[in-house]
Amino acid sequence: MQIKQTSEIFSKATYVHIIGTKSQIPDFFPKELIDYVPTFEKSEDKHVTIKSIDKSYILVKQKLDSEPLRKEGAKIISAISSPKQNVYVSGSENDLYFLLEGMALASYAFTKYFTDEKKREKREEIFVSSELSKAKLEELNASISAVFWARDMVNEPLSYLTAEKFAFEMKSLAKKAPLNITVLEKAQIEALKMGGLLAVNKGSIDPPSFTILEYKPEKPRNSKPIVFVGKGVVYDTGGLSLKPTPGSMDVMKSDMGGGAAVAGAVYLAALWKLDVHVIALVPATDNRPGLNAYTPGDIVTMYDGTTVEVLNTDAEGRMILADALAYSKKYEPELVIDAATLTGAAVKAIGSHASIIMGNADQKYFNQLNDAGNTSFDRVVQFPFWDEYFEEMKSKIADLKNIGSGNAGMITAGKFLEHFVKSPYIHMDIAGPAWTDSTSGYITSGGTGAGVRLLANFLKNYN
Ligand code: BES
Ligand code: ZN
Ligand code: ZN
Secondary structure, X not given: OEEEEOOOXXXXXXXXXXXXXXXXXXXXXXXXXXXXXXXXXXXXXXXXXXXXXXXXXXXXXXXXXXHHHHHHHHXXXXXXXXXXXXXXXXXXXXXXXXXXXXXXXXXXXXXXXXXXXXXXXXXXXXXXXXXXXXXXXXXHHHHHHHHHHHHHHHHOOOOOOOHHHHHHHHHHHHHHOOOEEEEEOHHHHHHOOOHHHHHHHOOOOOOOEEEEEEEOOOOOOOOOOEEEEEOEEEEXXXXXXXXXXXXXXXXXXXXXXXXHHHHHHHHHHHHOOOOOOEEEEEEEEEEOOOOOOOOOOOEEEOOOOOEEEOOOOOOOHHHHHHHHHHHHHHHOOOEEEEEEOOOHHHHHHHOOOOEEEEEOOOHHHHXXXXXHHHHHOOOEEEOOOOOHHHXXXXXXXXXXXXXXXXXEHHHHHHHHHHOOOOOOEEEEEOOOOOXXXXXXXXXXXXXXXXXXXXXXXXXXXXX
16 A cells, blocks of 8 residues: 555546645636535535546545544545545645545555455555655655554464564565564574473474564664564464453454564664664464463473463463563663553453553653654553562462462563563553454554554654
8 A cells, every 4th residue: 555646637536635724725626616615614524525427526624633634534535435446635744644644544454365356455555746745755655554564464364474474574574674683493592591482382383483673773862772572472372271262362363463563663663764773572472272382380481580480371471571571681772662462451441542551661751652652643551560569470489470360460461571671661561452353443453553653653752
């Protein structure tokens, strides 16, 4: 999906214009629509449409806020019956950016598994007038491609997206942007003694992977890197603590949404050429109850030497993240942020409208993340992170156990992870927004790409 600049006037198209002081309604718009503008401006309607046989003309009211424009963009796209119908948009630059962002994000569809060619069709392009600058156009196209990549990854089933394939898909990102990539294979993960990742992988017949994606510009603003860590559980059955199916295990191909978010964000940072040094670590495996699966009651020695009593094999995300978080120490990061579809508790607490953030980093970073959330409307909400919650994670027979009492599960999980990080830390539970069963505006059903625009915008204004 690409937004393209053109001055061509199509014979068949949907023409959209955002009215406003700075932009002229194109003169080819029907006179009756132009004459209607004063009435339209006074009305409650957000847009007005006139249709002829092969053309539609839509006037959209200028909005002061970005989000109503994105939502309007999504409505326009859903009103156009065929993805083959050309769409051309004009208006002034700021309005255009947000309307197009909504239109483009709403055009996403995961159709590759349909055998019927007609059903595989999706919108490939949207045209825009020269009122949108080249720089803004590139910025927007980059953002769309990063989000679409993340959505694709989350939507891919396990039969395609194994841990190795996920690493391979991240390699393909590194070919399209100035990124360095290293993929550790099972033998290397064993040599490093990443006990948490290996324990979760024991029930699987597919090997784990550990991907290191780095974006290092020539003159970075930060002297030490920011490290992102993303949960890459390509499928979570729960392991021996098996999940029920409806509404639970059946959507667990999405359990690598955190990995997709951090890789997508670093990719976008590279495409945007931000002056920030950032590294993404993505430990990946599926979590299965295979013959040799790790068991409730097992004690695992983690990468950093901590021993963990496993009381629920479904609390696997923290097992693999803990190793990656401990591994981040070698970069002496300025800040570590993880993104993970970590707990059902996060979904219960706030639903799908935000990710939950918590941690021990300076409050200014939380504020910057919150600002990035409001800018992108990929929002966050901060939860407490008191040490009292950590008490629940202490085991009678090992250093830690992998589950708490059951209350405030998203926070006890965060406190477990904090134990393994030696740098200022923010934990982000994206379990709510990462997946949706039904389309709402520009958030299309399935994987949403949550976290990509959020984290990239955070890096953009990082200081
Ligand atoms: N992947 C799940 C969390 C999840 C639940 C993500 C719903 C998205 C939607 C995670 O691995 C898990 O199973 N967590 C358990 C932890 C519990 C056993 C302490 C949970 O939340 O129930
Ligand atoms: Zn689980
Ligand atoms: Zn999981």
